[in-house]
Amino acid sequence: MKAMIREPALAPEGLLKIEWVQKHMPILNEIRRDFSERRPFAGMRVGICLHLEAKTAYLALVLKAGGAEVAICGSNPLSTQDDVCAGLAEQGVAVYAHHGCTAEEYNTFLNKVLDTRPELVIDDGGDLVHLLHTDRRELLPDIIGGAEETTTGILRLKAMEAEGTLAFPMVAVNNGACKHLFDNRYGTGQSTWDGIMRTTNLTVCGKTVVVAGYGWCGKGVAMRAKGLGARVIVTEVDPIAANEALMDGFQVMPMIEAAKLGDFFVTVTGCTNVIRAEHFTVMKDGAILANAGHFDVEINKNDLMAMAQSHRPARRNIEEFVLKDGRRLYLLAEGRLVNIAAADGHPAEIMDLSFALQALSLEYLINNAGQLPPKVLPVTREIDLKVASLRLKALGVEIDELTPEQQRYLASWRHD
Structure with a gap:
């Protein structure tokens, strides 16, 4: 073989x-x-x-x-x-x-x-x-x-x-419905926080979590963060998705504003340079950066490296970047998919x-x-x-079936 x-x-x-x-x-x-x-x-x-x-x-x-x-x-x-x-x-x-x-x-x-x-x-x-x-x-x-x-x-x-x-x-x-409704939402939601929590060994409750992107994956990550007791901020470029996040009870704001508030950042957009130099500049000391999008391009690692006066492994799957003003930012799993690179998916x-x-x-x-x-x-x-x-x-779950009468009713526009 x-x-x-x-x-x-x-x-x-x-x-x-x-x-x-x-x-x-x-x-x-x-x-x-x-x-x-x-x-x-x-x-x-x-x-x-x-x-x-x-x-x-x-x-x-x-x-x-x-x-x-x-x-x-x-x-x-x-x-x-x-x-x-x-x-x-x-x-x-x-x-x-x-x-x-x-x-x-x-x-x-x-x-x-x-x-x-x-x-x-x-x-x-x-x-x-x-x-x-x-x-x-x-x-x-x-x-x-x-x-x-x-x-x-x-x-x-x-x-x-x-x-x-x-x-x-x-x-x-x-x-497919049986993929994005369950895998993207419930799977990504659970496995992302599994990866973050087992890697950092820190609490999520009481912290501010910034979720970049409110597609099906972002919905799952935000939902699970809320369930773990976090305050959740969503950043978006799509006005429809932003309205969904608002109606689901989350704050919505630009990343440049959210960057000042977050303890945890999770990117789930499928796009590039979602978090970059201008955002690193205003982040809190100790902010933790994780990505749950497919490629390792959502968090700009080149910017982070250029801004750091030193960096080192802080723990398995955690790299510490010390900026020139002494603030420390932590990148999980090299900016790759944290739910699979630092957990079991x-x-x-x-x-x-x-x-x-x-x-x-x-x-x-x-x-x-x-x-x-x-x-x-x-x-x-x-x-x-x-x-x-x-x-x-x-x-072992059973559901109802349409009766012939119901099928006819739904298939016709003429009703007595």
Whole structure:
């Protein structure tokens, strides 16, 4: 089995992690049983670039059970877990990843996945798709389609579609109801504060938290901060989102004003330079900076480094920057995704929903191969409803059904 991993001896620990999440992912378990019988991916090659931890590993095994040859790399150097890589490789998946890889190694791992000539891809942030459209264009004729996990990745795909350069259909899994309503909101909310609290070992209650961005991820981060007893300020560029934040009970103001007040800062925008030199200049001594957006560009690390007279590791996953006036600012997890780089990511039950959408969307692409346009496509309503129904069934929850009379009523504009 081909693989590029760091510590094969950690396989037993990784397999235990995968076994744990499997017990808490009933939707994927049901899909795996179905895939094992029908083998819809028999003889097909799937390339994956996702945060390589236990839940992702189980998704890879579900696709393998459906007949796929799976190759996978990590989408973030700090989120990759070496024990999980070893366990997954032992299960017959081609794994190209290790924790803390360099930018050069990361590019090598992406190319190793593409060397397997995948016909289907799953991406997280768009790096795999970007490489297919630049340095590895010779592989494009093989690609049936793919699926994207994140808001950031979909923004990149939309830009490619607008330019007419997107060469194959990509399902916007991030926009599926069973993804953004639960993964982005509840998953990001819980896992971000898990990462911050286990890294800092500080209280959140009584502190002022500044959340940059009030999309579904920002809503979750703000909601959980409020639940932990914090005063919450939201910064936004979208007037509709700003009004939502106000009506949800949060203060709204520009970052330059919020910067003076915050104890914790969490960026969740998908944009660049959200917190920069002008904001660092007015922050409190001891302010803590964390990012929960996909790339490490939301907090300007170059500005922070240029303003600091010294910096050092203050604790695992915390870097202390001492400014010229003596104020100390603390950056968590190198400004990368704090919920995965400094914790274990979203809970298994949350990722069960998202990864079920991924698995079923790949099957949808196969079933419609050659019939779909090279555009960003929505998750079908049928797939969303199937995933939601499978979760209710797993929980033992029943709901009502429309009667024939109710169906007729809703389908007609003529009523007696």
